[in-house]
Amino acid sequence: MITTTHYMVLSAALFTLGVIGVLTRRNIIIVFMSIELMLNAANINLIAFSQQMQNAIGQVFAVFVIVVAAAEAAVGLGIILAFYRNKETVNIDEMSLLRW
Amino acid sequence: MVEAAAFYILAALILGFGALVITAKSTVHSVLFLVADFLCVAALYVTLQAQFLAVIQVMVYAGGIVVLYLFVVMLVNLKRPPEAHSDPRRRGRLGFVMAVAVLAELVAIFAVGWAKPATAAGALSPNNVEQIGRALYTDYLIPFELASILLLVAMIGAIILAKREL
Numbered sequence: 001m002i003t004t005t006h007y008m009v010l011s012a013a014l015f016t017l018g019v020i021g022v023l024t025r026r027n028i029i030i031v032f033m034s035i036e037l038m039l040n041a042a043n044i045n046l047i048a049f050s051q052q053m054q055n056a057i058g059q060v061f062a063v064f065v066i067v068v069a070a071a072e073a074a075v076g077l078g079i080i081l082a083f084y085r086n087k088e089t090v091n092i093d094e095m096s097l098l099r100w
Numbered sequence: 101m102v103e104a105a106a107f108y109i110l111a112a113l114i115l116g117f118g119a120l121v122i123t124a125k126s127t128v129h130s131v132l133f134l135v136a137d138f139l140c141v142a143a144l145y146v147t148l149q150a151q152f153l154a155v156i157q158v159m160v161y162a163g164g165i166v167v168l169y170l171f172v173v174m175l176v177n178l179k180r181p182p183e184a185h186s187d188p189r190r191r192g193r194l195g196f197v198m199a200v201a202v203l204a205e206l207v208a209i210f211a212v213g214w215a216k217p218a219t220a221a222g223a224l225s226p227n228n229v230e231q232i233g234r235a236l237y238t239d240y241l242i243p244f245e246l247a248s249i250l251l252l253v254a255m256i257g258a259i260i261l262a263k264r265e266l
Contacts, residue, residue, distance in 0.1 A: 002107045005210070007148070010111045012206040014118055019202045021122035023195030026186065029127055029173060033134050036165065037118055040141050043153075051148045054224040056231035059150050060240055063232070066160050067247040071254035073165045077172045078261030084176045085264075093187035 007048035015041035028090045032076050039069045106147055113140040127173050131166060138162045152229045 014037060021034025043062045050058025084090060117137035124130040138161040145154040186192075225231065236244050 002104055006107060006111075008210065010114065012203065012210070013115055016199060016203040016206070017115065017118040017122060020196060020199040023199050024192055025122060026190075027127060029169065029176070030122065030130055033121055033130060033169065036134065036161070037121065037137070040138070040161075043157075044141065044144065047145055047148050047150045047153060050150065051224065056224060056228050056235055057239075059153050059228070059232050060235045062150075062153055063156065063236070064243060064247055066156060067251060070160055070165060071250050073168055074254045074258040075261065077168055078258035080172060081175060081262045090176055093190055096187075 004048050004052045007044055011041045011044040011048070014038075014044065026091050026093055028080055028092050028095070031092065032073065032080075036069060036073070039065055103147065107144075110140055110144045110147070113137075114144065128170070131169050131173060134169070135162050135166050138166065149224060149226065149228065151227075152232055 018034040018036075018038035018041065021037065022031050025031055025034070043065050046058045046062045046065070050056065050062075080090060083095065087094065089095070114137060117133050117140060120133040121130050121137060124133060138157060142154040142157040142162070145151070145157060
């Protein structure tokens with residue numbers, strides 16, 4: 001019998017994978033993909049609870065999460081392209097223009 | 101029984117592809133593993149009676165966002181590997197330890213803060229697309245419209261950021 005707890009554990013594991021990717025990789029494109037993994041983990045949680053509560057509102061919020069993920073990907077990749085045009089790098093260790 | 105088998109297979113695929121996304125050497129491989137991961141998550145949504153979300157996941161994530169990522173990976177043709185330069189002040193191991201701390205925190209939340217599962221409020225029909233649409237256009241109309249404005253702003257912002265000269 002698969003309970004909501006199973007889905008929550010899966011979601012926590014996927015979220016932790018995303019956190020590891022964000023904190024350890026230096027390629028900013030992979031960091032962005034790790035953020036997408038974390039948003040997916042949140043969606044799995046929302047939909048698992050939507051099924052447990054037998055209520056469609058959880059799925060509505062998952063739709064909003066997907067909207068925010070799409071907006072974030074578009075703007076974030078635009079920033080990456082603009083930065084690459086100026087500095088020829090996607091390594092976050094070299095993105096230190098604002099650091100003093 | 102079939103349900104349990106489907107869940108465990110999908111969970112293993114999701115976590116396996118997720119681990120490959122963050123460990124792959126080549127960025128293009130990473131993006132392709134991300135597509136596979138999103139498709140497995142969409143299959144998981146089907147087992148959770150969320151068919152509409154599964155279709156949206158395939159169309160928006162696997163069809164839209166990942167194509168955007170692939171375009172950027174292709175446009176950014178690097179002469180040297182992106183991970184070649186490492187800041188000496190970088191603490192990679194500390195980052196890994198912090199991520200494990202996040203996992204420990206989540207496990208602690210499961211272990212300590214476990215309340216009685218709430219009882220089902222209503223009934224989720226097998227074809228719940230109608231319920232989602234009704235909720236979106238009645239109770240959640242203003243968030244829905246705000247989401248459309250957010251997408252418009254993101255579109256204009258992305259065009260302005262990525263355009264060479266205005």
